Amino acid sequence: METDPNTMLDQWAEDSEYKWGFVTDIESETVPPGLNEDVIRLISARKSEPEWLLEWRLDAFAKWQEMTEPPWAHWPDHDWRPIDYQAISYFSAPKSDDDRPKSLDEVDPKLLETYEKLGIPLEERAALAGVAVDAVFDSVSVATTFRDKLAEAGVIFCSFSEAVQEHPELVRKYLGKVVPRTDNFFAALNAAVFTDGSFVYIPKGVRCPMELSTYFRINQMNTGQFERTLIIAEEGSYVSYLEGCTAPQRDENQLHAAVVELIAMEDAEIKYSTIQNWYPGDENGVGGIYNFVTKRGLCQGDRSHISWTQVETGSAMTWKYPSCVLKGDDSVGEFYSVALTNNHQQADTGTKMVHVGKRTRSNVVSKGISAGKGHNTYRGLVKILPGAAEARNYTQCDSMLMGSACGAHTFPVIEVENPTAQVEHEASTTKIGEDQIFYCNQRGISSEDAVSMIVNGFCREVLAELPMEFAVEARALLALSLEDSVG
Amino acid sequence: MSLLEIKNLHASVDGIEILKGINLTIEPGQVHSIMGPNGSGKSTLARVISGEETYDVTEGSVLLGGKDLLDMDPEERAREGIFLAFQYPVEIPGVSTKYFLRTAVNSIRAHRGLDELDAYGFLKLVKEKAAWVELDPALLDRPVNEGFSGGEKKRAEIFQMAMLEPTMCILDETDSGLDIDALRIVADGVNQQRSPDRGFLVITHYQRLLEYIVPDVVHVLLDGRIVRSGGKEIALELEDKGYGWLEEEVAAGA
Numbered sequence: 001m002e003t004d005p006n007t008m009l010d011q012w013a014e015d016s017e018y019k020w021g022f023v024t025d026i027e028s029e030t031v032p033p034g035l036n037e038d039v040i041r042l043i044s045a046r047k048s049e050p051e052w053l054l055e056w057r058l059d060a061f062a063k064w065q066e067m068t069e070p071p072w073a074h075w076p077d078h079d080w081r082p083i084d085y086q087a088i089s090y091f092s093a094p095k096s097d098d099d100r101p102k103s104l105d106e107v108d109p110k111l112l113e114t115y116e117k118l119g120i121p122l123e124e125r126a127a128l129a130g131v132a133v134d135a136v137f138d139s140v141s142v143a144t145t146f147r148d149k150l151a152e153a154g155v156i157f158c159s160f161s162e163a164v165q166e167h168p169e170l171v172r173k174y175l176g177k178v179v180p181r182t183d184n185f186f187a188a189l190n191a192a193v194f195t196d197g198s199f200v201y202i203p204k205g206v207r208c209p210m211e212l213s214t215y216f217r218i219n220q221m222n223t224g225q226f227e228r229t230l231i232i233a234e235e236g237s238y239v240s241y242l243e244g245c246t247a248p249q250r251d252e253n254q255l256h257a258a259v260v261e262l263i264a265m266e267d268a269e270i271k272y273s274t275i276q277n278w279y280p281g282d283e284n285g286v287g288g289i290y291n292f293v294t295k296r297g298l299c300q301g302d303r304s305h306i307s308w309t310q311v312e313t314g315s316a317m318t319w320k321y322p323s324c325v326l327k328g329d330d331s332v333g334e335f336y337s338v339a340l341t342n343n344h345q346q347a348d349t350g351t352k353m354v355h356v357g358k359r360t361r362s363n364v365v366s367k368g369i370s371a372g373k374g375h376n377t378y379r380g381l382v383k384i385l386p387g388a389a390e391a392r393n394y395t396q397c398d399s400m401l402m403g404s405a406c407g408a409h410t411f412p413v414i415e416v417e418n419p420t421a422q423v424e425h426e427a428s429t430t431k432i433g434e435d436q437i438f439y440c441n442q443r444g445i446s447s448e449d450a451v452s453m454i455v456n457g458f459c460r461e462v463l464a465e466l467p468m469e470f471a472v473e474a475r476a477l478l479a480l481s482l483e484d485s486v487g
Numbered sequence: 488m489s490l491l492e493i494k495n496l497h498a499s500v501d502g503i504e505i506l507k508g509i510n511l512t513i514e515p516g517q518v519h520s521i522m523g524p525n526g527s528g529k530s531t532l533a534r535v536i537s538g539e540e541t542y543d544v545t546e547g548s549v550l551l552g553g554k555d556l557l558d559m560d561p562e563e564r565a566r567e568g569i570f571l572a573f574q575y576p577v578e579i580p581g582v583s584t585k586y587f588l589r590t591a592v593n594s595i596r597a598h599r600g601l602d603e604l605d606a607y608g609f610l611k612l613v614k615e616k617a618a619w620v621e622l623d624p625a626l627l628d629r630p631v632n633e634g635f636s637g638g639e640k641k642r643a644e645i646f647q648m649a650m651l652e653p654t655m656c657i658l659d660e661t662d663s664g665l666d667i668d669a670l671r672i673v674a675d676g677v678n679q680q681r682s683p684d685r686g687f688l689v690i691t692h693y694q695r696l697l698e699y700i701v702p703d704v705v706h707v708l709l710d711g712r713i714v715r716s717g718g719k720e721i722a723l724e725l726e727d728k729g730y731g732w733l734e735e736e737v738a739a740g741a
């Protein structure tokens with residue numbers, strides 16, 4: 001078999017031109033649809049990856065081929081669209097600047113209006129709207145400033161591809177350690193074909209000098225549907241990371257299958273916040289993204305701490321269970337979630353807290369909001385292993401229904417194998433009442449503001465976990481996502 | 488011009504008529520009381536005036552200061568000056584009473600062409616008005632009505648009324664479930680708010696409240712109709728004899 005990646009690439013390009021007959025220069029950067037070993041070799045070659053990583057991908061691919069897509073629950077009210085894995089194009093180079101708007105004047109005014117409603121800072125709007133980077137005033141220098149500041153602290157924060165080139169030993173050491181490449185169907189697919197993502201390394205004793213967010217928001221655009229993120233926090237370090245943003249993100253791809261791995265050493269803390277607002281499909285349930293994500297954190301060291309916070313308002317279908325393996329003694333895992341489904345959206349989300357070490361603690365707060373014909377499912381596992389003496393878990397799981405056509409479902413599983421552990425579970429379901437809205441109206445408050453207020457009140461404990469500026473945007477996002485569901 | 492003018496008001500829910508032709512006029516500065524047995528339509532009248540959408544108005548008109556209320560959304564009516572102290576105030580978990588009220592005060596101020604109240608001005612107002620009904624301001628950091636005792640809920644309603652400075656105040660059985668001390672506190676709070684340009688419609692089951700909030704006119708509501716109007720003495724008569732005799736009289740007259 002051909003081994004030199006570059007020769008192989010040329011060969012492949014020639015072949016494909018012949019086979020698929022695509023000719024234009026612009027498209028020569030895009031792989032035609034389909035998945036096979038050659039495509040994986042091509043991705044790896046395009047990224048000049050080391051041999052071991054190619055092997056790693058190929059191995060994942062081989063295992064993936066033996067796996068079957070999980071037949072997970074979805075409720076009526078959503079017409080399942082089977083995913084044709086051979087119809088996906090697994091690699092496309094970033095859009096060239098020529099294809100992008102040159103300035104904000106060329107951007108759809110409706111989109112800009114939404115940015116405004118969400119309270120997205122002026123200087124970020126151009127970047128989010130996909131305006132060619134050169135035309136985005138300051139964004140490059142902003143990014144550079146961030147980089148300098150981070151470098152000074154010894155923090156590595158770069159794209160996954162860059163990390164593979166510049167820190168191969170770190171990537172090799174930790175990649176797939178928390179989410180094995182064959183963990184599940186979608187994780188295996190991601191391992192085989194991931195194109196990019198982010199890499200963060202916080203050295204021992206370093207407190208990351210800023211939220212890894214603003215920089216990320218500007219630079220994360222077009223990272224693609226198979227994202228891979230790896231965050232390593234060495235002993236005694238701290239980092240707060242924000243993924244995604246409130247700005248609506250259109251994407252033609254049906255499937256998103258990201259993998260996120262977090263590792264916290266002794267006394268380290270990782271706070272990972274997500275705002276997910278991928279295209280949810282239209283009000284009739286046509287289109288929208290299937291967002292099947294594997295996120296897991298390993299509390300490796302004693303007294304380490306991993307906290308997941310998520311605000312999920314997008315995607316047609318979400319399957320996502322950010323989890324913590326609490327290995328170190330006295331380590332802490334947290335999960336704070338708001339999932340909002342409207343129209344025909346369905347979200348199946350929750351967490352797994354696996355208690356391994358002594359006196360490990362976990363805290364789970366899940367808030368599901370269903371409107372329209374949306375369905376929200378909480379699916380959680382709390383597992384206390386025999387060695388986890390005096391482990392504690394507290395789970396609170398609240399659902400809010402708007403209207404009578406939507407649904408809320410909870411499937412908590414608790415497995416306790418140590419008698420000294422304490423596990424508590426509380427659940428509630430409330431209906432957002434016409435009478436609550438009328439009460440607000442009667443005090444001069446519009447229905448829209450009332451719903452926003454009631455929903456934000458319901459989610460308060462989760463929103464409080466978000467970094468300040470994003471909490472403000474997240475509030476606006478929740479209100480906006482429900483705008484049309486108020487009578 | 489009259490403050491509130493209700494003419495031949497008919498309202499139904501799910502096709503069942505509940506209000507069967509109400510006529511009622513309240514002048515600025517007046518206190519009117521509506522009495523009537525359970526199920527006679529008192530709360531329905533209050534809710535129809537404030538614009539709850541579950542009720543279909545099939546006939547009649549309601550004017551506030553000459554403006555057609557039936558054309559307005561409930562929030563517009565509130566901004567125009569209608570206030571309803573609810574019989575059963577709802578809870579809004581996670582939303583602090585202060586935040587809720589500040590939103591309310593400012594949306595009403597905006598409608599009246601006034602500037603938003605800043606945090607300082609708002610808190611000053613809160614302190615002053617909370618004292619009127621002896622409401623502990625610490626309560627206002629709690630979510631709206633959540634964990635409030637029955638009496639606290641009623642006092643909070645009257646406090647909200649003071650904050651929003653409406654022109655037409657409707658009290659729906661604000662006295663029910665209150666002991667005599669709480670009743671007096673609530674009544675004092677209301678009396679402090681009486682003014683020459685403000686009107687009150689006090690709905691009650693018992694005449695007890697009317698000893699503290701003295702009405703100009705008392706109406707008796709029976710099965711969706713006002714069957715009698717008069718002075719304070721009607722309340723005493725009802726207290727004495729109950730509603731039965733009136734029901735018989737109305738039936739005989741019909």
Ligand SMILES: Nc1ncnc2c1ncn2[C@@H]1O[C@H](COP(=O)(O)OP(=O)(O)O)[C@@H](O)[C@H]1O
Nearest residue numbers: 500505523524525526527528529530531532541
């Ligand atoms: N939303 C509603 N749906 C159905 N029936 C209602 C509704 N509101 C009121 N009613 C009916 O209308 C009548 C009057 O009720 P209400 O106005 O609450 O009386 P009151 O306040 O005088 O006790 C009752 O028979 C009640 O059952």
Ligand SMILES: [Mg+2]
Nearest residue numbers: 529530574660
């Ligand atoms: Mg009533």
